[in-house]
Amino acid sequence: MRAKICHFFACLNQAAKAKRSVFRIREFKQAAAILRPMVKEGYVKWYQKKDGMIEVTLRQTNKGPLVRQVFQQSKPSIKKYVHHKTVKENRRLGLTLNGSKVYTTKELKDKKLGGIYLAEIR
DSSP: OOHHHHHHHHHHHHHHHTTOSEEEEEOOTTHHHHHHHHHHHTSEEEEEEETTEEEEEEOEETTEESOOOEEEOOOSSOOOEEETTTOOOOSSEEEEEETTEEEEHHHHHHHTOEEEEEEEEO
């Protein structure tokens, strides 16, 4: 797992804790792959690429962003691998990297895949 992905989740976590609805981050290769399932599940309202940067708008509730906290499961030095049989389905969004695609825990179980467990979003 690359440091850029870790940096993305750190920025997402900081924005959630500060209750900001918008944050910007430098564009990286897997950004769209990570953001697509987050938009599909309703955690991110939209994102747009502009001048080498990505502007991410988080979905809001009355209390602030829907994302409360991001728990990174894998880090650049330590990768945590999961198999579809060991993944627990719950209300949280778990993101798993398989090749160049990012799957949610539900998609992982349906397609019977495994991969690098990136993060859990609450």
